[in-house]
Amino acid sequence: xxxxxxxxNHISKSYGGKAVLDDLDLVIHENEFVTLLGPSGCGKTxxxxxxxxxxxxxxxxxxxxxxxxxxxxxxxxxLNTVFQNYALFTHMDVASNIAFGLKIKKKxxxxxxxxxxxxxxxxxxxxxxxxxxxxxxxxxxxRVAIARAIVNEPRVLLLDEPLGALDLKLRQDxxxxxxxxxxxxxxxxxxxxxxQQEALTMSDTIVVMxxxxxxxxxxxxxxxxxxxxxxxxxxxxxxxxxPGIFIKDELVTIDDVPFPCTDTGFGTNRPxxxxxxxxxxxxxxxxxGTVSGVVTDVIFKGVHYEMCVDVKGREWVAHSTRxxxxxxxxxxxxxxxxxxxxxxxxxxxxxxxxxxx
Amino acid sequence: MVKTKRIAGFLGLxxxxxxxxxxVIPLIMVVWYGLTDENGGFxxxxxxxxxxxxxxxxxxxxxxxxxIATIVCLLLAYPxxxxxxxxxxxxxxxxxxxxxxxxxxxxxxxxxAWQSILEKTGIINTFLTSIGLQPLRLINTNGAIILGMVxxxxxxxxLPIYNxxxxxxxxxxxxxRDLGASSRQTLTKVIFPLSLPGVISGITMVFIPAxxxxxxxxxxxxxxxxxxxxxxxxxFMVAYDWNLGSGLSLVLLIFIVINVIVxxxxxxxxxxxxx
Numbered sequence: 001x002x003x004x005x006x007x008x009n010h011i012s013k014s015y016g017g018k019a020v021l022d023d024l025d026l027v028i029h030e031n032e033f034v035t036l037l038g039p040s041g042c043g044k045t046x047x048x049x050x051x052x053x054x055x056x057x058x059x060x061x062x063x064x065x066x067x068x069x070x071x072x073x074x075x076x077x078x079l080n081t082v083f084q085n086y087a088l089f090t091h092m093d094v095a096s097n098i099a100f101g102l103k104i105k106k107k108x109x110x111x112x113x114x115x116x117x118x119x120x121x122x123x124x125x126x127x128x129x130x131x132x133x134x135x136x137x138x139x140x141x142x143r144v145a146i147a148r149a150i151v152n153e154p155r156v157l158l159l160d161e162p163l164g165a166l167d168l169k170l171r172q173d174x175x176x177x178x179x180x181x182x183x184x185x186x187x188x189x190x191x192x193x194x195x196q197q198e199a200l201t202m203s204d205t206i207v208v209m210x211x212x213x214x215x216x217x218x219x220x221x222x223x224x225x226x227x228x229x230x231x232x233x234x235x236x237x238x239x240x241x242x243p244g245i246f247i248k249d250e251l252v253t254i255d256d257v258p259f260p261c262t263d264t265g266f267g268t269n270r271p272x273x274x275x276x277x278x279x280x281x282x283x284x285x286x287x288x289g290t291v292s293g294v295v296t297d298v299i300f301k302g303v304h305y306e307m308c309v310d311v312k313g314r315e316w317v318a319h320s321t322r323x324x325x326x327x328x329x330x331x332x333x334x335x336x337x338x339x340x341x342x343x344x345x346x347x348x349x350x351x352x353x354x355x356x357x
Numbered sequence: 358m359v360k361t362k363r364i365a366g367f368l369g370l371x372x373x374x375x376x377x378x379x380x381v382i383p384l385i386m387v388v389w390y391g392l393t394d395e396n397g398g399f400x401x402x403x404x405x406x407x408x409x410x411x412x413x414x415x416x417x418x419x420x421x422x423x424x425i426a427t428i429v430c431l432l433l434a435y436p437x438x439x440x441x442x443x444x445x446x447x448x449x450x451x452x453x454x455x456x457x458x459x460x461x462x463x464x465x466x467x468x469x470a471w472q473s474i475l476e477k478t479g480i481i482n483t484f485l486t487s488i489g490l491q492p493l494r495l496i497n498t499n500g501a502i503i504l505g506m507v508x509x510x511x512x513x514x515x516l517p518i519y520n521x522x523x524x525x526x527x528x529x530x531x532x533x534r535d536l537g538a539s540s541r542q543t544l545t546k547v548i549f550p551l552s553l554p555g556v557i558s559g560i561t562m563v564f565i566p567a568x569x570x571x572x573x574x575x576x577x578x579x580x581x582x583x584x585x586x587x588x589x590x591x592x593f594m595v596a597y598d599w600n601l602g603s604g605l606s607l608v609l610l611i612f613i614v615i616n617v618i619v620x621x622x623x624x625x626x627x628x629x630x631x632x
Contacts, residue, residue, distance in 0.1 A: 052531075052535055053534075053535075054531050054534075054535075073534070074531070074534040074535050075534050075535070075536075075537045075538055075539055079535075080535055080536065081531070081532070081535045083528045083531070083532060084528075085526065085528060087526055087528035087529045087531065087532040088529075088532075089529065089532075089533075089547060089551075090529075090551070091547075091550045091551055091553075100533070100536050100538075100546075101536035101537050104536060104537040104538050104542060104546075105537055148532075148536065149535075149536075152536060152537065
């Protein structure tokens with residue numbers, strides 16, 4: 001694959017005795033769009049701050065292109081940050097904000113002018129040079145913050161929940177814009193968010209974090225389709241999360257009902273967690289499915305209907321474009337490929353992850 | 358909306374009465390006395406009396422000493438405020454209290470305290486003579502007056518600067534560092550410009566009371582160093598020449614108004630820049 005650019009080497013960090021990051025080990029490649037995804041307090045922002053140099057890890061090291069930069073101050077690092085609240089310099093206009101880093105580096109005037117022009121064009125704010133940053137909308141301020149960072153030609157752009165304060169429509173537009181900018185700049189983006197939709201849309205690699213641990217790392221498809229544990233399954237998208245028994249290879253039971261699956265290697269008669277995405281729960285006519293139930297709720301969601309089905313006292317959630325009636329008796333079918341089997345948490349840490357998730 | 362505005366208007370009423378009774382009417386009286394002679398006839402003589410060498414020297418001394426005191430306050434307050442803001446972040450509020458509490462003490466009390474410290478037979482000189490050294494001339498000097506001004510008016514410098522520094526988002530400072538600024542560049546290019554409105558209001562709040570003081574100069578200057586405030590006080594309280602006192606007050610008022618205009622203009626140009 002691509003060249004290794006950053007290695008967070010067994011990083012630990014705690015505040016006031018509370019561990020925020022525990023032995024986090026992460027490799028980031030050149031030109032990769034990596035998203036650190038997790039609930040608040042999972043350690044994702046701390047990871048970003050350690051990368052930027054605002055925090056020093058208690059243990060472990062930050063390796064950048066083979067060099068240890070753990071104790072390098074932020075102004076000496078080839079990374080730039082886009083902050084959650086934009087953190088623009090309110091005593092300067094747009095152009096001065098963007099020129100800040102270049103002036104510090106004593107670039108000549110015409111170079112700075114060109115860069116400002118280029119950056120404003122890239123973020124779609126041409127002609128905004130002399131505007132005050134205080135009178136810009138949130139979305140415009142965000143673009144200035146991005147322009148201010150990228151003119152320095154960083155090797156890596158760190159983005160800390162940059163779209164968090166924008167409304168839904170603008171957020172979606174900015175997601176596409178960020179992907180476009182990333183492709184145009186060909187640099188590494190490290191993006192922190194708690195929004196799984198954002199993560200799935202933009203990333204090459206998603207790192208799901210919780211309680212200072214990496215829960216799972218992979219492409220958006222693998223994270224969504226093959227969650228490795230209950231936390232990931234629960235955090236990414238809607239899901240039905242059931243306890244089950246792995247009877248033998250390619251066969252599990254949920255509430256004693258056998259379901260064929262495609263997973264192997266979980267032993268025999270072992271308790272496991274099973275995740276089934278609501279869109280994979282097929283509702284069929286009574287008598288035609290694996291298990292029977294009664295529809296208890298029908299909610300219109302726009303693209304689809306969300307239906308809750310009571311099966312032997314357990315609630316199954318199904319998504320379908322075809323609505324059912326409340327109290328209607330239905331059967332459920334699940335394609336073996338869509339049954340995802342996961343190990344039950346073993347250690348206490350993993351257990352904590354699960355309870356808090 | 359209209360209703361809230363009307364209520365807000367009522368809420369302002371007590372102060373409007375207060376201001377009318379104790380600010381506006383006295384001010385009109387000062388202008389009246391300042392521009393009339395003892396027979397009530399219009400004259401500029403009271404204002405022109407500032408040209409009298411004794412008066413203009415007192416005005417010059419007041420301007421000089423309060424200017425120095427303001428600069429000293431600024432140089433003391435700014436680093437202190439940076440420290441306080443930092444200390445508060447690490448929840449070291451006890452230290453903050455320790456530094457703030459003495460400032461709540463009564464103004465006169467503190468000035469008297471300094472008098473007994475600096476006197477010929479005061480704490481410092483008693484100590485010096487007891488170890489066989491010559492006593493120093495501390496009280497009744499320009500230095501003593503500046504010390505008294507700084508000590509008394511320092512809180513007025515600290516508060517606005519502290520608020521301005523405290524308002525600066527930590528991420529803005531991080532952003533400057535992130536963009537390559539050293540800690541020194543971050544201070545000069547980001548922190549100081551952002552705290553400037555606080556600095557300007559601090560300067561105004563120290564300079565004006567220092568310029569007009571007569572208590573500090575009479576207690577620590579021993580009546581030997583006259584500031585314009587002392588001259589005005591004596592005209593009112595000793596010579597009973599209200600006309601001359603008011604005339605000189607009007608001159609002082611011009612300097613105060615200039616100071617306020619300058620500070621308002623600086624703040625406005627900040628806003629213009631922003632808009």
